[in-house]
Every structure is written in C-alpha cells, then in structure tokens.
Amino acid sequence: MTNTLRIVALVAVSGLALGGCASTERDRLEQINQTSAARIEQLNQENQALQLALQRKDSRIAELEGDVRGLQGVRTDLQRQIGDVRSQQASIADQLGNLRFAALDPETDRAIQQLAAQHQDIIRYDPARGMLQFTSDLTFDSGSDVVRPAARDGLQALARILNGSSASGYDLRIVGHTDNQPISSAATRQKFGTNRHLSAYRAIAVEEVLRQAGMSPTRLEIAGWGEFRPLVPNAARGGTAQNRRVEIFVVPGSPSSGAVESAPAPTEPAAQPASRPEMPMK
Known part of the structure; x- marks a missing residue:
C-alpha cells in the first residue's frame, strides 16, 4: 500500500513538471512567432520602398534615354550642317583658286x-x-x-x-x-x-x-x-x-x-600732323 502511494505521488509530480515545461515552450514559440511576424512586416515595407525606388529609377532611365536620342538627333543635324559648311568652304576655295586678277594696262x-x-x-x-x-x-x-x-x-x-x-x-x-x-x-x-x-x-x-x-x-x-x-x-x-x-x-x-573724273589738286599744301613721342614697335 505504501509503495502504491509512492508511485502515485511520483506520477503526479512528473505530470506537473511536464505540464510546466510544455507551457514554457509554448510561450517561447509564440514570442518567436511574433518576432518573426514583425520582421516579415518590416521586410515587406522595405521591399515596397525598394520597388518604388526601382520604378523611379526605371522612369529616370527612360527619360535619360529619351534625352540621349534627342541629343543624337541634334548631333546628326549638326554633323550635316558641318558637312554643308565644309562643302561650301571647299566650293569657295575652288572659286578663289580659279580667280585671276585682271592685269593693269x-x-x-x-x-x-x-x-x-x-x-x-x-x-x-x-x-x-x-x-x-x-x-x-x-x-x-x-x-x-x-x-x-x-x-x-x-x-x-x-x-x-x-x-x-x-x-x-x-x-x-x-x-x-x-x-x-x-x-x-x-x-x-x-x-x-x-x-x-x-x-x-x-x-x-x-x-x-x-x-x-x-x-x-x-x-x-x-x-x-x-x-x-x-x-x-x-x-x-x-x-x-x-x-x-x-x-x-x-x-x-x-x-x-566716279573714277572717270579726277579730283582737282589741292590749292594749299596739306597740314602736317604734329609729331608724337616714340612708342614701342608694333
């Protein structure tokens, strides 16, 4: 009888101990779950911010690519104009090269x-x-x-x-x-x-x-x-x-x-300008 009581008491104590351990583990797991959920929410917010920044970057890249295409068009137009000017210069040079000064009588x-x-x-x-x-x-x-x-x-x-x-x-x-x-x-x-x-x-x-x-x-x-x-x-x-x-x-x-008529010669000698101080040679 005494042994039976002892066994029953031991089983009861063991059950209480096991119940306490289970409760502590459940609390720990719940805390981990809450922490993980908060971290997941934070990461989701960061991901949304990065997605928005990426969208803005893509938009800026598209805008810059448009600017580049526009500048390439301007460059092409300028190159065409430069080519036209060079052609005109070459034409003028040819014309000047073909000029002949009229000999004097x-x-x-x-x-x-x-x-x-x-x-x-x-x-x-x-x-x-x-x-x-x-x-x-x-x-x-x-x-x-x-x-x-x-x-x-x-x-x-x-x-x-x-x-x-x-x-x-x-x-x-x-x-x-x-x-x-x-x-x-x-x-x-x-x-x-x-x-x-x-x-x-x-x-x-x-x-x-x-x-x-x-x-x-x-x-x-x-x-x-x-x-x-x-x-x-x-x-x-x-x-x-x-x-x-x-x-x-x-x-x-x-x-x-009016070159066919000569201007009359002056009746009075031209006045001589006043002398000026010597200056460095130009």
Whole structure:
C-alpha cells in the first residue's frame, strides 16, 4: 500500500513538471512567432520602398534615354550642317583658286613698277595682283598712324599715276595689317585700343595722303585686318616685320565711284600732323 502511494505521488509530480515545461515552450514559440511576424512586416515595407525606388529609377532611365536620342538627333543635324559648311568652304576655295586678277594696262603697270623701283626700301609691287605693299616699320613710326615723309612722297607719286588718264578707271583698296603682338604702350592702347584699330587708322592715314594728293575719296576704300591676315607665321618672341604692312590694291573702278573724273589738286599744301613721342614697335 505504501509503495502504491509512492508511485502515485511520483506520477503526479512528473505530470506537473511536464505540464510546466510544455507551457514554457509554448510561450517561447509564440514570442518567436511574433518576432518573426514583425520582421516579415518590416521586410515587406522595405521591399515596397525598394520597388518604388526601382520604378523611379526605371522612369529616370527612360527619360535619360529619351534625352540621349534627342541629343543624337541634334548631333546628326549638326554633323550635316558641318558637312554643308565644309562643302561650301571647299566650293569657295575652288572659286578663289580659279580667280585671276585682271592685269593693269601696260602704261599704269609700267609707271607703278618704276615707282616701286624708286622706293625699294618702302614699296614692294606685285603686278600679278595689282598690289603695292608699304612696309609699316618704314611708313609709320612705332605705335603711330602718321605717315612718314618718305612714304608720303611715294603715296603722292602713286596718286599722280592714278590720276593720269590711263589709270583714271581704277580704284584703290587700302588694307592695314599688324603683327600679333598686343599693344604694350598705354598711350597707344588708349588711342587705338587694339591691333585691328591701329591697322584701320593707318589705312585711313594712307587714304588721307592720297586724297590730299588729288584722288577722289569715291575711289578709295579702306580696311584694317589687324593681326588676322599674316603673310608669315608670327615669331613666338616679338613681332614679325613682314606682317606689319599696308597693302594697296589697284582694282577696276565701280560705276558709282566716279573714277572717270579726277579730283582737282589741292590749292594749299596739306597740314602736317604734329609729331608724337616714340612708342614701342608694333
């Protein structure tokens, strides 16, 4: 009897212990389940955010691809335009290459050749182009637009030739040039500003001498190229004398120039401009 009671008691205690263990395990599993559910919800939210970001990225990529297609179209159009411009340039170059300058009449050509021979230090004559080139370094003082006396004599002689009957049908195109060295003198820079301005002022000064010598202003055209039409590459250190020049082209007169009538010679000698201080060579 006593043993039986002992066994019953032992079984009861064991049952209670097992029940407590089962309850603890169930609580632990429920906690794990809740934690897992919360983690799954968090991951779902993160996944939704990533999906939205991916959609935005895809949309941006599509927008950029559209921009690229548009730019490719612009590039194609620009390449076509560049090709057209190059074709036009080639056509113009061919036309210029086929141009031939009209030769001057023998009397005028001979007179200008004699003039150039008399002023070899200042004037170079190209009969094929009907062009006289006056060296700027000998025609003007450095940084100045006042024609020197020796060059003035040559220009006055040229005016007499052009006012002759055989040359009355010609006009003159006067073009100033400089080297590529910037104007260093403050006084020169204040007056002329740039090389282009200086070259234009020098062309104007030559035009004034010719006009004062009796040539009609309707026969005289002036221009200034500055450093932008060099004869030879400019030296890296300092200016290049060959590029500092004034060119005078003898060209057929236009109907509106009134070149068939010579302007009357001035009755009074032209006033000489005041001398100016020496400035760095341009």
